Amino acid sequence: MGHAHESNTKKIWIVLIILTVITGVEVWLGILKPDFLYLSNFLGTSWLNWIFIILTLLKAYFIAWSFMHLEGEKTWFRRAIVWTPIFLICFLVTLLLIEGGYIYDTLGPLVKW
Amino acid sequence: MKSNSAVSSNKKETWSGGGVKPFGASYGKMMMWFFIVSDALTFSGFLAAYGLTRFKFIDSWPIADEVFTHVPFVHGEYPMIYVAIMTFILIVSSVTMVLAVDAGHKMQKNKVAWYMFATIIFGIIFVGSQAWEWNTFIKGSYGAVKTTEGKILQFVNEDGKQIALADFVTTERLDGREQHTKKNGLWFVEEPTIATYSIDQIITSYNAHPEVQVRTELITDQKKKTILSREEGSAQLAKTRLVVEGANLEVNEYGNTIFADFFFFITGFHGFHVITGILINIIIFFNVIIGTYEKRGHYEMVEKVGLYWHFVDLVWVFVFTFFYLV
Numbered sequence: 001m002g003h004a005h006e007s008n009t010k011k012i013w014i015v016l017i018i019l020t021v022i023t024g025v026e027v028w029l030g031i032l033k034p035d036f037l038y039l040s041n042f043l044g045t046s047w048l049n050w051i052f053i054i055l056t057l058l059k060a061y062f063i064a065w066s067f068m069h070l071e072g073e074k075t076w077f078r079r080a081i082v083w084t085p086i087f088l089i090c091f092l093v094t095l096l097l098i099e100g101g102y103i104y105d106t107l108g109p110l111v112k113w
Numbered sequence: 114m115k116s117n118s119a120v121s122s123n124k125k126e127t128w129s130g131g132g133v134k135p136f137g138a139s140y141g142k143m144m145m146w147f148f149i150v151s152d153a154l155t156f157s158g159f160l161a162a163y164g165l166t167r168f169k170f171i172d173s174w175p176i177a178d179e180v181f182t183h184v185p186f187v188h189g190e191y192p193m194i195y196v197a198i199m200t201f202i203l204i205v206s207s208v209t210m211v212l213a214v215d216a217g218h219k220m221q222k223n224k225v226a227w228y229m230f231a232t233i234i235f236g237i238i239f240v241g242s243q244a245w246e247w248n249t250f251i252k253g254s255y256g257a258v259k260t261t262e263g264k265i266l267q268f269v270n271e272d273g274k275q276i277a278l279a280d281f282v283t284t285e286r287l288d289g290r291e292q293h294t295k296k297n298g299l300w301f302v303e304e305p306t307i308a309t310y311s312i313d314q315i316i317t318s319y320n321a322h323p324e325v326q327v328r329t330e331l332i333t334d335q336k337k338k339t340i341l342s343r344e345e346g347s348a349q350l351a352k353t354r355l356v357v358e359g360a361n362l363e364v365n366e367y368g369n370t371i372f373a374d375f376f377f378f379i380t381g382f383h384g385f386h387v388i389t390g391i392l393i394n395i396i397i398f399f400n401v402i403i404g405t406y407e408k409r410g411h412y413e414m415v416e417k418v419g420l421y422w423h424f425v426d427l428v429w430v431f432v433f434t435f436f437y438l439v
Contacts, residue, residue, distance in 0.1 A: 008215055009212065016204065016205070019204050031193055039335065053434065056431060059430045060430055063207065063426060073137075081146050092158065097168055100165035104168055104169050112262070113264075
């Protein structure tokens with residue numbers, strides 16, 4: 001894009017700090033595993049897992065937007081690249097997780113512990 | 114100039130798409146993006162399959178921070194620390210890559226070369242770490258037994274902390290087995306490595322140590338593995354079929370074998386991407402050194418391999434979450 005030639009060095013370091021802090025929080029929560037988050041349940045999994053997933057998507061956003069410079073691409077090119085896989089992945093993951101849950105409900109009771 | 118070429122190639126720029134740039138993106142860059150989209154779908158397929166399998170065995174899946182607890186050169190258990198360091202290394206390599214691209218925009222050849230070099234080094238450190246992680250996982254840390262029902266039984270002490278077979282198995286092997294080797298004159302037979310301990314030996318030692326308890330794969334309401342009473346443990350141990358040390362594609366001392374299968378497959382596929390990324394980076398690094406892009410007038414090639422490298426980082430962010438955190 002037009003401003004591709006100006007230096008982004010400062011922004012790059014800020015994104016590095018953001019990504020490091022997010023990873024740090026994830027690891028800290030992962031080691032601590034506070035019971036009120038870990039043992040809770042919301043939409044099929046714990047709040048802790050939802051926090052991990054949201055933080056992961058946030059990291060992915062920063063990598064794609066800043067490092068891969070998606071912010072500088074033309075709007076419709078960006079949309080074609082971003083929304084196509086997001087739609088397909090959501091579709092696939094939803095179906096497969098529902099199927100996995102169904103298999104567990106069906107076969108789980110047959111397993112003797 | 115050939116008459117059948119669709120776009121004039123007078124400028125000898127066919128590699129960058131003959132000058133036609135839909136959406137302001139050059140041919141090479143756009144194709145790199147389309148490749149990344151398709152590769153992202155491949156990885157999603159694997160991770161979604163992992164999710165399905167995990168939901169299928171939701172009540173007995175291994176707990177990741179009991180599996181990956183080791184840090185090189187350090188004794189003791191530090192769940193997640195090492196993968197966190199690996200994640201950080203990969204993020205830093207992404208930063209040096211983006212700094213190389215940035216220097217390329219300013220046509221600073223030396224800076225591009227040095228940042229590319231740093232990226233390659235960090236990439237190699239990451240792959241090395243991954244290899245270490247694999248090695249630790251394959252060797253295993255505690256040892257377990259597998260029953261005729263295909264369940265893994267592990268051993269814990271009175272505090273409920275997992276202990277290794279070596280911590281309580283003290284008696285003789287009892288079955289008199291020894292590894293068949295050429296050295297012992299058995300040049301005509303080959304066998305896979307036999308386990309350090311025999312089944313009888315483990316059961317005898319279990320009976321001799323009242324503080325040892327058996328832990329099954331089943332996860333309780335408190336999200337911990339079930340610990341059996343001494344009697345129940347004895348009954349389960351009687352069904353032992355196999356002594357398991359470490360993990361591979363057939364058995365896994367940490368629990369479900371398919372957990373190990375997915376671990377090897379997904380982190381392996383990612384590691385393969387990192388290795389190809391390093392190779393491509395090395396090629397581009399030498400191109401920078403010999404001045405290919407200086408002559409071409411732009412460093413877009415660095416940008417394109419940069420996209421691939423960032424994608425590898427992006428995938429790792431998800432692998433990290435779904436294998437180690439969730």
